[in-house]
Amino acid sequence: MSGTGNNAGGPGKPAGGGQRGRGKGGPRDTSRRNAQGRERNRGPQRNYTESAPSQRTRRADPARLVAFEVLRAVAQEDAYANLVLPARIRNHRLDKRDAGFATELSYGALRGQGTYDAILSRCVDRPLDRLDPAVLDALRIGAHQLLAMRVPAHAALDQTVGLARAVIGAGPSALINAVLRKVSARSLEEWLELLIAGESDQTRIASLRHAHPEWIVRAMRQALVAHGRPATEIDDLLSADNAAPVVNLVALPGLGSLDEALDDGATPGELVEGSALSSGGDLGRLSSVRAGTTRVQDVGSQLVARALAAVEVPAGEPGNHEAWLDLCAGPGGKAALLGALARERGATLLANEPAPHRAKLVSQALAAVPGDTWQVRTGDGRDVGTENPGRFDRVLVDVPCSGLGALRRRPESRWRRSPKDLADLGPLQRELLASALAAVKPGGVVGYVTCSPHPAETIAVVEDAVKKRDDLELLDAGAALDAASLPGHLGAGHGLTAQLWPHIHGTDAMFLALIRKKA
Numbered sequence: 403m404s405g406t407g408n409n410a411g412g413p414g415k416p417a418g419g420g421q422r423g424r425g426k427g428g429p430r431d432t433s434r435r436n437a438q439g440r441e442r443n444r445g446p447q448r449n450y451t452e453s454a455p456s457q458r459t460r461r462a463d464p465a466r467l468v469a470f471e472v473l474r475a476v477a478q479e480d481a482y483a484n485l486v487l488p489a490r491i492r493n494h495r496l497d498k499r500d501a502g503f504a505t506e507l508s509y510g511a512l513r514g515q516g517t518y519d520a521i522l523s524r525c526v527d528r529p530l531d532r533l534d535p536a537v538l539d540a541l542r543i544g545a546h547q548l549l550a551m552r553v554p555a556h557a558a559l560d561q562t563v564g565l566a567r568a569v570i571g572a573g574p575s576a577l578i579n580a581v582l583r584k585v586s587a588r589s590l591e592e593w594l595e596l597l598i599a600g601e602s603d604q605t606r607i608a609s610l611r612h613a614h615p616e617w618i619v620r621a622m623r624q625a626l627v628a629h630g631r632p633a634t635e636i637d638d639l640l641s642a643d644n645a646a647p648v649v650n651l652v653a654l655p656g657l658g659s660l661d662e663a664l665d666d667g668a669t670p671g672e673l674v675e676g677s678a679l680s681s682g683g684d685l686g687r688l689s690s691v692r693a694g695t696t697r698v699q700d701v702g703s704q705l706v707a708r709a710l711a712a713v714e715v716p717a718g719e720p721g722n723h724e725a726w727l728d729l730c731a732g733p734g735g736k737a738a739l740l741g742a743l744a745r746e747r748g749a750t751l752l753a754n755e756p757a758p759h760r761a762k763l764v765s766q767a768l769a770a771v772p773g774d775t776w777q778v779r780t781g782d783g784r785d786v787g788t789e790n791p792g793r794f795d796r797v798l799v800d801v802p803c804s805g806l807g808a809l810r811r812r813p814e815s816r817w818r819r820s821p822k823d824l825a826d827l828g829p830l831q832r833e834l835l836a837s838a839l840a841a842v843k844p845g846g847v848v849g850y851v852t853c854s855p856h857p858a859e860t861i862a863v864v865e866d867a868v869k870k871r872d873d874l875e876l877l878d879a880g881a882a883l884d885a886a887s888l889p890g891h892l893g894a895g896h897g898l899t900a901q902l903w904p905h906i907h908g909t910d911a912m913f914l915a916l917i918r919k920k921a
């Protein structure tokens with residue numbers, strides 16, 4: 403498992419590779435996490451005994467408390483970490499450095515859960531499901547600090563036990579102290595060696611090493627092969643899921659500019675025009691972001707939207723403008739880019755989304771594009787084809803999917819998803835594609851997109867649709883992505899469909915098929 407952790411103002415480094423203290427006798431606490439001195443100038447290292455956790459810190463460190471609250475909300479309320487975390491950071495008024503620490507701790511503990519649980523199982527005298535879930539979350543937070551962050555071991559122990567004492571109670575904090583001491587006796591690499599000793603099942607080994615459920619390891623290996631890549635890339639792919647993604651920006655064509663972001667330290671994107679890599683921090687400080695003309699968007703999403711917009715469709719009657727449809731538009735990232743591109747071409751965009759709160763987000767995303775270009779429809783996309791047969795020149799159908807291609811953005815999702823999700827989503831994906839194909843004009847093009855590389859929701863859905871009819875043809879989606887990209891050769895095509903990858907392209911694993919309805 404890889405992970406990066408920032409502490410003491412130093413850069414993160416791969417898990418298991420750092421110099422760490424290991425419980426008793428660890429190095430002196432030199433951490434300097436913030437200017438307020440919460441972890442500074444603590445004096446010489448105190449040695450605690452296993453039986454004396456009462457000597458420890460009694461107040462919860464706010465950054466660790468935020469991480470703990472995020473893990474609790476994820477477990478208890480099915481919350482999404484990326485939505486809960488910013489609110490908790492605000493509630494506890496964390497400064498930038500503490501916010502970074504809380505982010506790394508909560509995301510790392512969530513991503514690494516499977517591996518940390520396997521390690522904790524070796525250190526606890528009962529099955530983990532018999533532990534109070536709050537205790538288990540505190541142990542995961544402690545394990546991540548000890549094994550994957552550059553937090554001195556005694557600080558990780560002291561602060562995690564202090565947190566547990568403050569928010570769970572003195573009894574559990576003694577157990578947490580004892581268990582984390584055992585965890586701290588080995589580095590992550592040593593623990594992994596112990597866990598995989600005698601193991602010959604490569605899936606199990608990769609699952610432990612990279613903290614992914616075994617079914618996802620198998621699914622990703624299958625996906626690599628299905629899209630023409632060697633199965634040996636599995637370790638790189640799973641590692642990429644554990645790295646924090648860079649934040650990409652897009653300037654809406656004809657409406658936005660990246661100048662302000664570039665002046666602020668962003669760097670020009672190398673894969674697609676009009677994009678940049680954010681310099682980090684609160685993007686709300688940029689007026690172009692506040693105005694919605696510059697937006698955060700993964701480069702993979704930018705590429706698939708631009709590829710669909712650029713593909714050739716037959717010219718209509720003079721004076722007739724193209725009509726574009728985004729069938730599954732919420733929360734509106736691709737709709738905003740398509741809306742801006744449509745405006746430049748004198749086309750119009752209908753953005754459809756069934757969930758009212760997400761339809762509202764689509765309107766907000768499109769607010770920067772003049773309103774005569776676009777309309778939002780709140781309703782089931784499966785009805786759009788029968789209501790509007792043959793009306794649109796270009797249709798994006800970015801279907802609800804397992805999200806297996808965006809695991810790096812959603813730290814908890816890998817442990818929540820199950821193979822059943824794929825089976826459940828299949829019929830809806832097929833019906834939405836059928837609706838898109840009904841809504842497109844003869845000669846027009848449907849872009850079928852997922853943020854998952856899984857063959858069941860990519861190639862299989864497209865093949866099922868195309869083989870049933872003789873009026874459909876697949877266009878070369880790899881070539882279309884190449885034409886939309888700055889390097890001009892992404893190598894994402896396989897056959898006529900295309901798959902982007904985090905470990906190759908640095909994007910989410912977006913799939914694209916371009917299907918033309920023959921004229």
Ligand SMILES: C[S@@+](CC[C@H](N)C(=O)[O-])C[C@H]1O[C@@H](n2cnc3c(N)ncnc32)[C@H](O)[C@@H]1O
Pocket residue numbers: 703729730731732733734735736737754755756757760781782783784800801802803834853
């Ligand atoms: C992968 S997301 C789309 C992301 C979006 N294109 C973007 O770039 O921001 C899939 C969307 O499909 C929506 N959806 C779910 N069921 C749907 C249906 N029956 N018809 C249309 N959209 C649906 C979901 O609510 C979700 O907003």
